[in-house]
Amino acid sequence: MRSKAGRPCFEAIRRRYLPMAACLAAALTVCACHTTPGGSDDASASAPTLRIATYNIRHGRGTDDILDLDRTARAIATLDADIVALQEVDEKVGRSGGVDEAATLGRTLGMHHAFGSFMDYDGGRYGLAILSRWPIESATTWRLPTGNEPRVALAIEVDPPGIGPCTIVDVHFDWVKDDGFRFAQAEAVAERLSMLDRPWILLGDFNDSPGTRTRRLLGGLGIEGRGPEGGSATWPATAPTVDIDTIIAGPGETWHAFEKRIDPEETASDHRPVVADLPTPRRP
Numbered sequence: 001m002r003s004k005a006g007r008p009c010f011e012a013i014r015r016r017y018l019p020m021a022a023c024l025a026a027a028l029t030v031c032a033c034h035t036t037p038g039g040s041d042d043a044s045a046s047a048p049t050l051r052i053a054t055y056n057i058r059h060g061r062g063t064d065d066i067l068d069l070d071r072t073a074r075a076i077a078t079l080d081a082d083i084v085a086l087q088e089v090d091e092k093v094g095r096s097g098g099v100d101e102a103a104t105l106g107r108t109l110g111m112h113h114a115f116g117s118f119m120d121y122d123g124g125r126y127g128l129a130i131l132s133r134w135p136i137e138s139a140t141t142w143r144l145p146t147g148n149e150p151r152v153a154l155a156i157e158v159d160p161p162g163i164g165p166c167t168i169v170d171v172h173f174d175w176v177k178d179d180g181f182r183f184a185q186a187e188a189v190a191e192r193l194s195m196l197d198r199p200w201i202l203l204g205d206f207n208d209s210p211g212t213r214t215r216r217l218l219g220g221l222g223i224e225g226r227g228p229e230g231g232s233a234t235w236p237a238t239a240p241t242v243d244i245d246t247i248i249a250g251p252g253e254t255w256h257a258f259e260k261r262i263d264p265e266e267t268a269s270d271h272r273p274v275v276a277d278l279p280t281p282r283r284p
Contacts, residue, residue, distance in 0.1 A: 048162030049277040053081035053263075054203040054245055056172070056235075056271035059090040059126075060101060063238050063267055067096060073108045075268040076131070079275050082160060084111075084131040085170035087205045091115055092124035102129035114139035116154030116170070128154040128170045128204070134161075144188045147174030147181030153189050163280055167196050171204035179214060182207060186214040193221055199254045199281045203247040205271065210243055222250020225260030225276045234274060237266040247276045254281045 055076065060069035076084055086105075090096040106113030112132045116139070117125040130136070137159065141152040154170040171189060174181035186206075193200055202222070208214040210232075225247045233240035240262070249255040256279045263273040 049279050050160055050163050051081045051275065051277050052083045052201060052203065052247060053079045053273050053275040054085040054247060055273040056087040056205045056245060056269060058088050058269040059096045063270055069099065069101060069104060071268045073105055075265045075273065076105065077109055079263060079273055081275060082133045083158065083168055085168065085203045086129040086131065087172040089115065089129040090124060090126055091117065093126060094122040094124070098124065106131055112136045114154060114156050116141040116152050118152060119150045127152065128172055130154055130156050130168060130170050132156065132158055134158050142189070142192050145181065145184040147185065148176055151185055164283060165198050167198055167200040169193070169200060169202045171202065171206065173207045173214065175207045179208060179212065183214050186217050190217055190221060193250065201247065201249045205245050207244050219248055222248045222252050223255050223257055224248045225258050228261055232260065232262060234262060234272045235270065237270050237272050240272055245271055245274045247274060249278055
């Protein structure tokens with residue numbers, strides 16, 4: 001389907017956010033990344049943290065069924081995250097106006113980007129993307145067992161100042177009620193994670209709730225962010241009842257416990273973003 005909205009215009013948001021991105025880049029050369037909140041007497045007050053987020057952007061189509069990638073970019077900018085994993089991303093697909101969404105969001109927000117394709121679709125490709133404030137040293141796709149659609153995990157290597165080398169893995173698992181495909185995909189990801197020789201962060205749209213075998217398997221490999229008291233539901237965005245988007249950091253002995261929050265954005269996509277500030281990992 002070709003969107004009636006056509007090709008989005010990004011000039012206004014680019015003018016607004018690129019100066020902000022330049023300022024952030026300058027600040028990062030001094031403080032590297034976010035710092036842990038706390039008083040001046042707290043030894044951890046100035047410890048760097050990594051702010052990471054996951055957001056299923058529904059190729060820029062909001063809950064009002066309007067395609068508006070400008071609005072998507074504004075929602076991402078509000079998160080002020082160092083790394084953002086995105087799901088349901090189009091690359092030159094007809095339904096989203098033929099836009100390379102990962103590249104466009106990267107330029108608009110002044111961030112590096114990587115894209116991982118699930119499959120060819122409507123004249124382009126459909127898949128995952130990751131945005132990063134720091135250069136992406138490498139990006140690879142891990143082909144996962146095919147479910148109702150082909151699936152990959154997108155893995156990037158980054159070296160955030162004050163945090164150190166990390167692997168960021170973005171996933172979007174199968175969605176149907178029968179979890180057979182979804183669990184097979186989770187097992188494939190778990191096997192690849194076990195082979196990594198550096199701290200990793202796994203995040204994305206798991207399409208499964210806490211307590212299911214998919215979430216137990218992957219959550220057991222590391223530390224999953226603690227949700228807020230009001231719950232961690234992210235879908236549907238207008239009145240969330242289902243907890244399917246999450247952040248897990250591993251291996252478990254490497255990372256400190258952390259909390260995740262659900263951003264209140266309810267219009268730019270049918271999912272709400274999830275954000276977490278991860279403390280500096282323990283390293284040998």
